[in-house]
Amino acid sequence: MHTFDFERFERDFRDACIAGVRLLVERYNSVPFYALCIYSDSFDGCFALYANTHADFEEQLLYYQEKFPDSYHLDDKIKNLKYNCGDWKYQSVGEPPKDFHECISNVLDTWEREVYELSYRRNALTERDYQAFEEIACRIALSSELRSEVERLNRTDDFAVTVSNHDEPSLASIERPRWYSRFGSLNGFDPMDC
DSSP states (O other), X not given: OOOOOHHHHHHHHHHHHHHHXXXXXXHSTTSOEEEEEEEEETTTTEEEEEEEEHHHHHHHHHHHHHHSTTTTTSHHHHHHHHTOGGGOSXXXXXXXXXXXXXXHHHHHHHHHHHHHIIIIISOOOOHHHHHHHHXXXXXXXXOHHHHHHHXXXXXXXXXXXXXXXXXXXXXXXXXXXXXXXXXXXOTTOOGGGO
């Protein structure tokens, strides 16, 4: 049995995401963003914030179309790529931009190590614990605190706040917060059905 402080983790994760959005507003708001992703991979102990613009997506799409000419001309492949946060420019788990990375990782590094320890080394997290981390990310995505910061962000008309996990269809990241908003939990949500 573990004694992980989910309440404190949620507060810190929410505050880090809000700080990340503030940084985007202050330093990178010259082009509109089409999506923000709250990433919660508790199995690997990785929690992050991602953001992307249409211009950056178009650049990535051209790269994939050249590399895989038979695949990335299909609508479903394009939409999956568009919401695959691992290919987005603004990543708190990557280096560029460094200030965005540091803004989030300075708060979440300790939590990530603790969750990794619980998940891998002690095998102490249950399926309910893993779901709780995803539900925390959904609450952050739907929170009025985050929403008020996002409203200051230069956004496209189709802007979305998504919640993603590792190794799942990208479209699950759009559906997960919708499901949580409807049902108040992720019971019954299967990302592979998206």
